[in-house]
Amino acid sequence: MRSLVTISLLAGCCPVVAHAQDAGQVLAPAVAPEDDDEDGQGQYGGAEEIVVRAGRLRGEIDVPQQPVAVFEEEDIAAYGVASISELLEAISPQTGSGRGRGGGRPVILLNGQRVSSFREMRSIPPEAIRRMQVLPEEVALRFGYPPNQRVVNIILKDKFASKQIAGEFNYPTRGGYSNYEVEGSLFRVDGQRRTTLEAKIVETSLLTEAERDVIQEPGTVPTIPGAPDPADNRSLVSASREITLGGTSAMGLGEDGLGGSLTVNGAYTRTDTRSLSGLDTVLLTADGATVRRSLEGPLRSRVGTDAFQGGLAYNKALGGWQLTGTVDASYTDATTKVDRRRDLQALIDAAAAGTLPIMGPLPPVAGAGYDTARSKDVGVSSLVTVAGNLLRLPAGEIAATFRTGFDYSRSDNEDTRDLNGSVVLDRSEFSAGVNLALPLTSRREDVLSAVGDIALNLSGGVDHLSDFGTLTEWSAGFTWAPTEKLSFQASYIVNEAAPSLSQLASPQVLAFNVPTFDFVRGETALVTLVSGGNPDLLAERQRDIKLALNWELPILDRSNLVIEYFRNRSTDVTQSFPLLTPAVEAAFPGRVTRDGAGRLMAIDRRPVTFNEIASSRMRWGLNFGGSLGSSANAAAAGAPAAARRPSSPTTGGRPAARSTAGEEPQPGADRASSRAERPGGPSGAPERASRGGAEPAGVGPMRRGRQGGRWNVAVYHTWRFTDTIRIAPGVEQLDQLQGDAISAGGVPRHAIEFEGGVFRNGYGLRLQGEWNAPARVNGSGLPGSSDLRFGSTFDVGLRMFVDLGQQQSLVQSVPFLKNTRVSLTVDNLFDQRQRVTDEDGNVPLAYQAAYREPQGRIVGIDLRKMF
Template sequence: MNIRISTSLAAIAAVLVCPPLSTVALAKSAPAAAQQADQDPETSPDPVQSEDDINEIVVYGARLIGRVDAPQPPILELDQEDIAAYGAGSIAELIEALGPQVSSGRGRGSSGQPVILVNGVRIGSFRELRSYPPEAIERTEIYSEEVAQSFGYSPDQRVVNIILKDKYSSRELELEYGQPFDGGYSTQQVEGTYLRIDGPSRLNVNVEWDNSSSLTEGERGVEQSIGSHPIIATDPDPANFRSLVSDSAGVEATVNWNTALGDSGNQLSLNGTYERNDSLSLQGLDSVVLEDPSGNTALRSFNPADPLAVDRRTNSYSIGSTFNAGFEGWQVTGTLDGTYSDTRSRTQLSLDTTALMDAALAGDLALDADLGEFAEAGFDETQSESWSLSALATARGSVIELPAGDVQMTLDAGYDWNAIESIDTRNPGVLTDLSRNQFSTGVNVSIPITSRDYEFGGAIGDVTLNLNGGIDELSDFGTLFDWSAGLTWGVFDGITLSATYIARDSAPTLSQLGSPEIVTPNVATFDIANNETVLATVITGGNPDLPAQSQNDWKLGLNWELPFIDRGSFQIEYFNNHSENVTDGFPVLTSAIEAAFPDRIERDTNGQLTQLDQRFVTFAEQDVERLRFGLNLNGQFGGGEEATGGRQGRGGGDAASAGRQGGDQSGRPAGARDPERLAAMRAQFCESEPDALLAQFNAALRAEANGEAAPTGPDGEPLSIPGRMLQRLTGEDGKIDPERFATMRERICSSDPAQLARGPGERAPGAGAQARGDRQGGGGQRGGGGRGLARLSGGSDGPPTGRWFLNVQYELELENSVLIAPGIDRLDLLEGDALSGGGQPRHSINWRSGVFYDGYGLLLFARYTGESNIAGSGLPGSTDLMFHNYATVNIRSFIDLGKRDKLVAAAPFFENTRIGFDIDNIFDTRQRVTDSNGDTPLRYQPFLIDPTGRSFEIEFRKLF
C-alpha cells in the first residue's frame, strides 16, 4: 500500500474550526492510472507509468471541469439541448420541471428538495443561482442521495450538479398571466434578470413581482357548512365572504456576485435577497343570537363590509456567501447563510356577545339594530421574528492510495444559530423567546475495495465502501449522533447496486417548538364521528414539549444504464424507515385520534365539534416501507448523419464509436502502439521547457472544457499526450498538478525508449486492459465535452435536430403504520387509518415527457394517485370515507420565435423571444371523496379540494 497524505489533519482541522465565508468548487481529478500489468513486483506501483497510458493512441476529451467525482453513476444527465427541451425560464423552473427525478424517496429532508451544487461544489444557498436562465448551463447531473454525504449533507436529498458555461451574458424579461377556465381570479408575474458569466466572475441581478386576486366560495357555488347558528333569509350569503384563493402579492429582489481572488484559483461569492409576501383570506361572517326579555330570539350578522378575515405580511432578509480554495491538495469550501424574517398576522375577532346581551337587557339595543354600533370586535394579532445563521466548512481530498484507488475523505465542521420571538394578544405580557446554538462535525470516507480500472479484484466489479459519522451538540437538546454505512457495487458496466444504512437523531425545529399560537375561526372541518362538516375554531402553532426524534433507515438501490438507448437508465429503490418520537402536525380527526388526544378537541352539549387544537404532536413510532421504480429515456431525431454520428456513446463522440469496435479512428486494434506518436510524446516531455509544457497542458484542459481546438505544444507541434493521461495529471483545482507532472516527466525521460515502443505481444497478456479500453471507448468520459455535442449545439448547417425525453416514476407503498403511544392500537395508514387530510394511497405514478424540434416544444406531465380510505368508528352516526383514484394531466407548449427567420427579418425584436402556452389539469379532474352512503361530505366538495381546476397560463420571454 502506497500512503500519500496530502496535508496534515491538524492543518485541515484549523481550516474547519475557522470556516471561510463560502465556496465555489473546481473539478476533482480523475483517479490515478492503473498499475502496469507486467511491472516488476518489487517496484512500487506507478500511477502514471501505465503501458496503456503511454501507448494509447485515441485522444479522449478531458473530463468536463465541474463534474462530480463519485462511485455512483448519475441517475440522469442533461446537456444543453436536453435542458432546452424543458422550456424552463430559470434554473428554479428547471428543477420544478424535473419533479420526482430530483426528489428523494426516503421520506426525509427538506420536503424532498435536492442538494444543489455549482460546478461540482456546494453553495451557500439555492438563492445564488435559482434565477439564472437555463441557457447559462453547460450540463446538469443528478445523483442519488448517497452522494450528498461527500459534500457535508445528510443522505436524505438527491444531488443536482449545475455546470455553468465559461462565457455567457444575457438580460431577460419574462411576463406571465394565468387564470382558470372557469374564471373567478387570475395570476400575474413580471420578472427581470441580468446575468454575466466571465470564467470565475459572475454577476446576477433579479427582480420579481407576482400577484393573485381572490376567489370566494360564492363564485364556485360551494354549499356552506354548519355554523354555530342557523342562517336567516335576511343575512347575506356567507359563501361570498369565504376565500378559496387568498388575495396575495409578493416581491423579491436578489443580487449574486462571484469573483476569483487573484491568481490563486480561490473564489468568493456573495448573495443578498429581500422578499415580501402579503395575503388576505376571508373566513366568513360573524353572527350572534340575542334574546330579548320576552324570550324572543333573533339572529344578527356582523357588518358585511367588515367580515372575519386573516391578514398576513412577511418580510425576509437573507445574505449568503461561498468561499472556495485549494489547500495542499484538498478542496476546502466554506459557506455562510443568514436570514431574518418578521411575520405579522391579524385575525378579526368575533363580537363580544356578553356586551351585546347586556345592552339588549338594558333596553339599549333593538333586535334590528346594527350590532357594530354597540360592540367593537377588534383583532387578535400575533407577531413573530426569526433569525437563522449557518456556517459550514468542508474539506475534500484523497488521503491514502489503495490498490483499488484513492481513499476519498470529507471533513466538515459547522455552527448553526436559530432564534424565534413571538407575542400574541391572546396571551398578553407573555413573550415566547427560544434560541438554539448547534455545533456539528463529521467525517465521510469513501474506500475503494476493488476496481476494474486498477485491475485489482476487477473480476467482481467495482466495489466502494462509504462510511459517515457525525456529532451535533445542541444547546437545548444536548448531544445527538448520526452514522451511516453504504456499499456501492458496479457489477458490470452500466449496472450498479447500492446498499445504505442510516442511523441518526434529529431535534424538532424552533418553529415546531415555538411558533406563535394562532386562532382561526370558521374553518370548515369534517367530523367523521358525526359524519358532518362544521365551522370550527382551529388553533395552530408550536409545542414546546416535543422530544428529539430517532431515525433508522435502510435503502437498497439498482441503477441500470440501458444499453439499447443513449443515456437511458432504469432505477429500483427500496426504502425502509423506522422512527421513534416522531414530530408531526396534528392528524386528521378520526375516532382513534380523538381517543389519543382528548384534550385537543372541544364539543358542545350536543356533541358538535366547536374547537380543534392542531398544534404539533409526537407519535411514539412510525414504520414505512416503499418501492420506487424510475425510467429515464431520451434521444434525438432528424439532423442528418453528422448529428447522429456525434451522439455515439455517452459523450465520447466518434472516438467512442471507434473504441467500441476495438480500434481507434485509424483502424488500429485497441491497445496497439504508435511508435511515432510515442516518440513525439517523449520528445515533448524531455526536450521542452517544463514550465512552458505545463502551461500548454493547462491550456489543453481549458480548450477541451470549452469545446475549442486543442493548442499546440511549445515546439509548435500538436500535443501528443493521451487524453486519459492528461486527466490523471489533473489536480483538485481542475489544473495540471505540478507534482504529478514532474513525476511523469521524470519517469518518461528516464525510461528506455525501446520499452515505450514495445508491442502488445511483448507484455503479459491480460483481459483487464482490453476491457478497460473497450469500457472507456464505449462510454467516453461520462458526458465530458464530446465533439459530437458541439455539432448538435449549432455547429452544423444541416437540418434541425429534434430531442425527446420520457421520465416515469412509480411508487408502491408496502407499509405505513404509526404507534401513537404505548398501549394504543397501532394505526395502519394503508388500511383505513390516517394522519393527513386524506388516506395513504398504495400506488402513485409520475409521468413527464416532451419533444423539442426546431424551436417548437411540447411537454406532457401527468400524475396518478391511487385510491385510499379512512375508516370510521363503526358507531351510529359515524362513516367511512373513500378517496377515489384520479389522474391529472398538464400540457406545456412553447415556440422560439427567434428560429422563425422570416419573422425575425420582418421584426428583429423577436430575436431570442419565446412564447409559451400551458394548460394545467386539462381534463378538469378532481379527486372524488364519498362517505359510506356514496355521498360527498361538504368538507370534500370538489371546489374545496381544488378551486382552480383546468387553467391556462401565457408566458412571454425575451432575452436581450
C-alpha cells in the first residue's frame, strides 16, 4: 500500500504563555485520503495518514500586542556577547522604553514566567537561548508588574550545559587608569532542572584631575614650589573593587514535575570604593603678605558595602490557570568614612604672630580623624499571581491576572556628624490588583473579522503603605490589529507613587571641595555638598497617555517600524535637588549657603518635591536585518515562504500562533520537513532534528562551527515636544526645552539611539551609539551671569570579535582555541567629550571636558573560553 503523509502546522493557542501545551502532538490513525490508488495505496507507500500538529514554542508569550522584536539563536550569536547581561545592553535601543517612568533594565521573564530576580539569569550564556521576545510595556501588566518598562521573554533550550571563563582589560587612550574583569560560570539546564554558579571580580584604578590636566580655580593652588598639588589629590574616577559570588538552582516538584517548579537563588557582593576630595589648605598672612599653603595628605572618602541577596520562585499549573509566587530578599550593610578637615587655626595665629615663616616648612598637624556614616538596609519583596482564562466571549477568552503582594523595607542609619543619633525608618506595603484582557473582535473566530483584531485591557490596583496610607492605580487600553502586520495601541494610566526609603532616610553625607558653577555670579566655586534623605517628601500622582503603532514593513524579509507617542503629567514629584539655577535658588532659598560677599559656599542637595512636571514626546524606530551567505541561499533554495520569514530582531511579527515560522519541528516529522520549517544557522546548515526536543548538552552557535551569518540595523529617534516644570505653587513655570533646565546638561530636544552589525563565518563587527542634540541652560540675566550652551554628544561603541572555534585550521593547530572567542572593544570611539561654553565662548572651569567625560576613549580586549 501507499499512503499520503500530510504535515499540518496548526498554531497552538494559550491566553498568556504556551508552556502548558506539548511541543507537538501526533494524531494517528487519521482519515484515509480520498484519492488513493485503486488498490487503496497512496503514492508514498504508507498505510495511514499521519497528521502532525505543531504547537507554539513552549515558553512563548501569546498576547494581542505585537512584539517589538524577536531574536532567534543565530541573531543572538551575531552579537558576540558572553552573558544575558551583555546581550540586554547590546540591544538597549530595542528594549528601552520611552514612557519616562521607572528605569534600568526591562521586565525579564524566563520561559514565559516571572523570576524572583534578574540574578537568576544575568550569567546565563547566550548560547543557551532558543528565542528572545521583546514586547511593549503593557504586557508587563499580565505578570503583575506596572507598565513602566518593556518586557523581554527569554526562552531557553531544553538541554544545554557549559562552563566558561572570561576576562577583559580596558585602558583609556588618554591613559591615567585601568579596569579589568575576570569571571567564571557554570550553567546547566535539563528540562525543569537548571543550575547556575558564578564568580566575578571587577577592579578599577583611581583617576585624578592631574591626570586629565584639569585647570584649577584661581586662588586655590598653592604658590610655594614643591607644595602638594590639589589636582593630584582630587579624583575624577574612584578606585573600586567588586567581588560577586552567586548561584541558582531550579527543579521540578512531584512526579514528572506535576507538582510545579521551584527556583532558589542567592548572591553575595562586596564593594569597596575610594575617592579623593583634595587637600586641606590654609591662607597664611604676615606683614601684609598672604600666601595659600597646602598640607600633605588628601581628604579621603571610603565606602565599603556588603550585600546579601536571595530569592525564591514557585510556578504551578492549576487546571487552566498558572500560579506564580516570588520572594526576593536583600540585606545591605554600607559604611562610609569621610576624613575630617584639620584645625589649622594654630598655623594662622603663628603666621600672624611672626613665629611661623609663611614661605617656610610647615610643622606637622595632627589628623582630625574621620566621620563615619553607616546604613543597614533590609528589603523583602513578594508577589503572587494567578493567570488564566476567566470566561469565553464570542471573540475569544478573557485573560485575567490576579495579583497580591507584600513588601517590607527597613533602613537603619547613623552618622557621627548627626547630633540626632540613629535614624530608623521602615515600611510595609500590601498590594492587590487585577488585569483583564477582553477580545472584542477576532479574525480567527470570525467575529467582525473585517475590522481585524481588537482587544481591550483594563487593570486596577491598590497599595497600602504603613507610612503613606493608601495609594491607587488603574489603567485602560486597547490594541487594534487590522492585519497581521499592522497594529495600533492606546493606553491611559493613572498611578500614585510614594518616595523611596532612601529618598526619605539616607544618612546625611558631606562632600568637600566640589567644583560647582554659580549661575548668579558666573563663576566656579569649590563648595560643600550635602546629600542624604528628606523625610518631608510627598506622594506623587501620575497620569500618562501612550499611543503606538507597530508595522511589519513590506520591504526586505525582516523589517518593522515602531512609532510611540507619550504624554506624562505628574504632581507632587520627588526629585533629586536640581541644578542650582537662579530660579531654583529662589524656590529653595534655605538650601543654599553664601558668605558675606555672596560667594557660594554650600548646597543642601537632598531630594525635594516639585509641584508639577509635564512632558510629551515621540519615540520611533526602524529595524532591519537579514541573512548573509549560504544561510540566505539555503532558505531561498527550497524553503517555503513562511519558513524564509522567521521571527527576528526586525520582524516585529505576530506571535508564533499566527505564523508557521519559529514553530518546533515535531517528533513525527522527517528531517527534511524540519529543515523546511526552520532555516539553518549562519552556515546555512539545516537545524538538528533534536532541536524540537532535547538538544545535546553544550551545543550552541559557538560550538557548531557554522558558516554564513546575519546583519541588522536598529535606529530609534526620540523627539521631545514639551518638557515643563513648576517647582512650587505660584512660581513661574520652567520650560526645559527653552533653557530653564534643572539638570546639568539641559534637556536636548532630539536624541538618537542605534545599534547594528554584521556576523559571518565566525567574524563579527558591532556598532552601538547615542547622539544627543545641543541644549542650553539659562542664566539669571544679571551682570556676571551667563547662559551656558551644552554641545551635542555622539558616543559610539565598537566591538570586533572572532569565534576562533570556527577557524578549523587554527583549531587543528591549537586545540585549546576550540570554543574560544577574542574581542576588541572601543568605547567612545571618537574620543568625544561634551563641550560647554558660556556666552563669550569660554569653557567654565566647572564644566571642563574632563568633568563631563573623564575616561575618554577606552580600548579593551576580551577573552572568553567555553568548555
